[in-house]
Amino acid sequence: MDVDEKIKAHLLSVWRKEKKLFSRGKECMLLVTTKHVMFISKTEAKMKWWKAAVQRQAVILMKSPDTMLIHDGYDEKNLQEDMQNEKNEVFLLTDVISVDSEEKSWGSVLNLKIRDGEKEKSFELSIVRDWVGYPIRDPIKFLKVDWKPIVQYIREKGVTP
Numbered sequence: 001m002d003v004d005e006k007i008k009a010h011l012l013s014v015w016r017k018e019k020k021l022f023s024r025g026k027e028c029m030l031l032v033t034t035k036h037v038m039f040i041s042k043t044e045a046k047m048k049w050w051k052a053a054v055q056r057q058a059v060i061l062m063k064s065p066d067t068m069l070i071h072d073g074y075d076e077k078n079l080q081e082d083m084q085n086e087k088n089e090v091f092l093l094t095d096v097i098s099v100d101s102e103e104k105s106w107g108s109v110l111n112l113k114i115r116d117g118e119k120e121k122s123f124e125l126s127i128v129r130d131w132v133g134y135p136i137r138d139p140i141k142f143l144k145v146d147w148k149p150i151v152q153y154i155r156e157k158g159v160t161p
Contacts, residue, residue: 019122065146093158107142
């Protein structure tokens with residue numbers, strides 16, 4: 001992450017599912033910066049902050065579905081700490097091949113196709129509202145949000161439609 005790089009969108013409790021055979025989704029934070037798209041699944045953020053921020057995000061998104069959010073208590077310094085973990089993934093905006101959104105009956109989905117070296121990866125991203133904890137943590141309800149601002153930003157900075 002560069003010194004002049006700024007967070008443009010930060011979404012918590014995002015269910016990321018890679019479109020490939022036998023892949024299981026996982027929870028992460030989605031961050032869009034001035035130069036990167038990042039999936040943070042391992043964070044140093046405190047659990048107390050996380051729970052409060054997720055609840056606040058759900059309320060904000062139910063009132064206004066605009067996804068260009070930035071959370072108090074998590075900034076570029078925290079992001080640099082989280083980027084030390086190898087399990088967190090970072091992609092340049094210029095590596096995004098395609099981006100679009102679609103509405104499903106259960107919620108809104110952001111579709112991303114990203115170049116990762118020689119390979120292409122396709123992801124479906126949705127914001128989770130409720131979880132079931134047993135036998136494994138899985139989403140049971142998703143939010144209907146407006147992904148258009150993020151789609152537009154990524155297209156302007158990296159991808160051509």
